[in-house]
């Protein structure tokens with residue numbers, strides 16, 4: 001092994017995308033193994049690699065880590081993106097969990113039946129605009145700092161820029177009433193590691209397409 005973290009997941013965003021974002025933001029290179037067949041997935045289970053028979057799987061520092069949240073908090077802690085004390089950590093956790101709830105709606109969206117698509121898109125817009133984005137707009141306005149927590153770049157900033165871009169892909173004008181978030185987006189997109197991740201050819205994955213959906217459904221079909 002090269003010493004780089006090794007990520008096993010589909011060749012698509014899903015639950016691995018925040019891990020890719022966080023590693024990239026921390027300036028860490030990684031390798032990826034893409035699941036394409038059911039046999040590959042079943043072999044991982046047979047070999048006892050997937051604790052709960054689920055991916056994402058991240059192998060790093062001699063561990064085989066599963067559970068997205070555990071993986072992300074390990075990376076955040078290791079690369080100093082998790083606050084300076086327990087109180088900052090709690091705040092980062094709250095922000096991250098809120099954003100994760102919004103991202104969960106986006107994650108599931110491609111799997112919704114055609115007749116539910118419009119309604120689900122409206123729900124994403126409603127939640128982003130009325131529940132989640134106002135929180136971060138207010139935080140940034142109140143403390144006037146560049147980053148969400150402790151005037152220092154953290155996991156929360158990475159989750160938020162990922163979410164902003166993901167929602168904008170679906171609802172391009174979503175930031176129109178959020179000047180702080182517009183400025184935050186520009187600042188984050190210009191951070192060198194994030195700028196690199198946003199460029200073509202990076203490990204960032206495109207929005208889910210038919211092929212991705214088919215692969216996921218094929219592998220998990222009972």
Ligand SMILES: N[C@@H](CCC(=O)N[C@@H](CS)C(=O)NCC(=O)O)C(=O)O
Pocket residue numbers: 014015053054055056066067068069220
């Ligand atoms: N709580 C887990 C959920 C993981 C999960 O649901 N992974 C899906 C793929 S995105 C999976 O492996 N599903 C197969 C199964 O649950 O049997 C996490 O956050 O990592």
